[in-house]
Each structure stands twice: as C-alpha cells, then as structure tokens.
Amino acid sequence: MVVKRPINHHAHSYGVTLLTFIGTGGGRYATIFQPRGTGGLYLEDGTRIHIDPGPGALVAMRRLELDPSLTDAIVVTHGHPDHYGDAEVLIEAMTRGGKIRRGALVGSGSVLRGGDGHWPVLTKYHSEMPEKVVCAIPGEHIDIRGVGLDAVGTRHTDPSSIGFRFSTREGVISYVGDSELDPDVVKGFSGCRLLIVSATRPLNARIAGHLSTEDVADFTAAVKPEMTVMTHFGMKVIEAGPETQARWVEERTGIPTLAARDGMRVQLGKGISSI
Numbered sequence: 581m582v583v584k585r586p587i588n589h590h591a592h593s594y595g596v597t598l599l600t601f602i603g604t605g606g607g608r609y610a611t612i613f614q615p616r617g618t619g620g621l622y623l624e625d626g627t628r629i630h631i632d633p634g635p636g637a638l639v640a641m642r643r644l645e646l647d648p649s650l651t652d653a654i655v656v657t658h659g660h661p662d663h664y665g666d667a668e669v670l671i672e673a674m675t676r677g678g679k680i681r682r683g684a685l686v687g688s689g690s691v692l693r694g695g696d697g698h699w700p701v702l703t704k705y706h707s708e709m710p711e712k713v714v715c716a717i718p719g720e721h722i723d724i725r726g727v728g729l730d731a732v733g734t735r736h737t738d739p740s741s742i743g744f745r746f747s748t749r750e751g752v753i754s755y756v757g758d759s760e761l762d763p764d765v766v767k768g769f770s771g772c773r774l775l776i777v778s779a780t781r782p783l784n785a786r787i788a789g790h791l792s793t794e795d796v797a798d799f800t801a802a803v804k805p806e807m808t809v810m811t812h813f814g815m816k817v818i819e820a821g822p823e824t825q826a827r828w829v830e831e832r833t834g835i836p837t838l839a840a841r842d843g844m845r846v847q848l849g850k851g852i853s854s855i
Contacts, residue, residue: 596849597750598624599774601840602633602640604822606758606812607780607790611635611662615818617842618662621755621776621811622646625748627725629653631755635665638673644843648673652683653724654710657734657757658741659690659701662812668706675709684712684724689740691715696739716742718768732768734759737789745769750848754803758812760788761795766802774852775805778812782820783828790814793825797832804835807852811840 603617611618619637623629628651641648651674656664674683690698692715714722718733728747736758743757751773758778759765781792800808813822822839830837845855
C-alpha cells in the first residue's frame with residue numbers, strides 16, 4: 581500500500597533519509613508495455629534528487645504527491661530512454677518553466693555530450709536551464725547541497741554509463757544503474773548501507789551489460805550492505821516474479837533483500853525499513 585503524504589513534505593522533518601521508487605520497471609519491453617512504471621527513484625535528504633526519470637515519471641509523481649518544482653537535482657546515468665525519458669519536462673519543472681536558473685543536472689557523457697555512437701539525448705536548450713550542469717565521469721565527486729555524489733563506472737552497452745554512491749546524513753546509498761557483474765564495478769560501490777541494483781534479468785537468463793539474479797546475489801555478497809533493493813525489472817523478471825527473485829538472493833546471501841514496488845518508500849535512519 582502506498583502511504584500518502586502532503587505535497588510539501590520534507591524528509592528531514594522525520595529525521596530520516598527517504599527514497600521513493602517512482603517506477604520499478606526497466607529495459608526495452610517493460611518500458612514499452614509498462615507492466616511496471618519507469619519513473620526512476622527520488623531521494624530526499626533535505627535535498628531532493630530525481631535519479632533516472634524515465635517515461636511516466638511526471639505523471640507518477642503527481643499520483644505520489646511529489647512536487648517536481650521542488651526538485652534540486654536530476655541525475656541521469658546513461659543515454660537510454662528508460663533512464664531519461666521524462667528528464668526534459670522535469671528540468672522545466674525544476675527551473676520553474678525555465679524562468680529561474682536553479683538546481684543541478686548531472687549526466688553521463690552520452691546524456692550531455694554524445695560520443696561513442698551515442699548522441700546527446702537531452703537538448704542543448706534543456707541542458708542549459710539548470711544553474712549547475714555536470715557531465716560526470718568515473719571517480720568524480722559532486723556536491724549537491726550537502727549530498728555527495730561519487731560517480732562509479734559501470735559495464736553496459738552505453739560505454740559512458742555510470743552509477744553513483746550518494747553520501748547522505750544517514751550513510752551511503754549505492755545506486756548501481758545498468759551494468760554487468762565486474763570486480764571493479766563491485767569494488768566501486770562497496771562500503772554502503774543500502775545497495776540498489778538494476779535487476780533486469782532473472783535466474784538462468786544472464787545477458788551482457790545487465791545484472792541477473794545470480795549477479796545480484798554475488799554483488800550483494802561482495803558489498804555486504806545492510807540491505808539490498810532490487811529494481812528496474814525487465815519483462816522476464818516481472819514474469820518470473822520479482823519477490824521470488826529477491827527471496828532467492830536473500831536466502832543465498834543472508835542479507836535482507838527487497839523487490840521494489842511502484843510507489844514503495846524506504847527510510848534510512850537508525851535502521852532501514854520500507855513503507
């Protein structure tokens with residue numbers, strides 16, 4: 581059940597860091613047919629950061645009573661539509677229709693510059709609206725109003741793909757984004773309380789550039805977070821049952837593992853809990 585809250589709610593009024601899973605689908609066919617939303621993830625830690633706002637993010641935010649004009653930063657990990665589909669209209673919301681230069685836009689090379697066969701996926705017009713624009717590369721540290729973002733390289737079909745370690749007041753949250761399992765990638769996301777992984781493939785269905793359920797288990801076992809959350813489910817995971825896949829990971833690793841649901845919220849305080 582989605583817990584309703586006022587549109588001007590501030591996460592820090594509860595003394596916690598709050599994550600809202602606006603949409604938990606990903607991959608080409610889950611995006612086209614929408615068995616799960618593809619709106620990405622919203623982080624509130626005094627600062628509000630929208631991560632990978634794919635198609636449907638704006639409409640889902642309305643349903644979840646999240647005000648897009650209050651967003652402080654938009655982060656896009658790479659140039660595939662399920663990660664950037666609604667970014668431009670949300671940039672307009674963040675900048676109050678482009679009338680105020682405010683907020684930050686952080687994106688990979690394919691998002692903001694192009695290259696390696698990928699055109700910039702955001703228009704120059706929209707990319708110049710925010711006050712701060714960062715084309716992030718692996719190893720770069722970015723500060724967004726007190727929340728630290730450390731870019732980590734991933735292994736995906738877009739060679740500029742990155743994920744982020746978010747340093748919040750309640751500890752580090754690692755958001756892997758799309759990637760295949762790789763020792764250097766795993767190392768880059770270590771040392772976190774909460775691990776968020778894009779689980780586009782189920783058991784026994786691994787493909788290049790993506791994490792399968794087995795990979796999620798190996799990733800979790802290596803990082804040893806307090807909790808893992810699986811999201812960004814492809815069609816085959818949705819058909820197999822995300823909760824079944826998460827239980828397999830938890831049984832294999834002994835680490836609490838959740839399958840995210842559209843509208844699910846996760847709070848980080850003294851402990852980590854979902855609502």
